[in-house]
Amino acid sequence: MIKARVTVTLKSGVLDPQGKAIEHALDGLGFSGVGQVRQGKVFDIALETSDPAKAEAELRDMAARLLANTVIEDFSVEVL
Structure with missing residues (x-):
């Protein structure tokens, strides 16, 4: 299990x-x-994976597709 934080x-x-x-x-x-x-x-967000690189890639995809409106918002991903 990997825990992460996405800030928008x-x-x-x-x-x-x-x-x-x-x-x-x-x-x-x-x-x-x-x-x-x-x-x-x-x-x-908690992800059921043990691969930090895979988790970060998935989190960036989540942020770009749903969590942030990339026209007016920036986001950062931090694997904790």
Whole structure:
């Protein structure tokens, strides 16, 4: 069994209204000095394989085909 994490974030230059709202909310809660907030998604996935290279390839395929909208999002894969 291999555990992995896929992190999906908006590409640089894509507007992030939810991140902006979080940034303003943090300021309203007294957390000053927060420069920029970008939000994203994290997927923790367990795969029934013992081959890390195969797992990473499958995870990249999953991310490209379903987990991320590759037009506006980037993703990273980390085998844990």
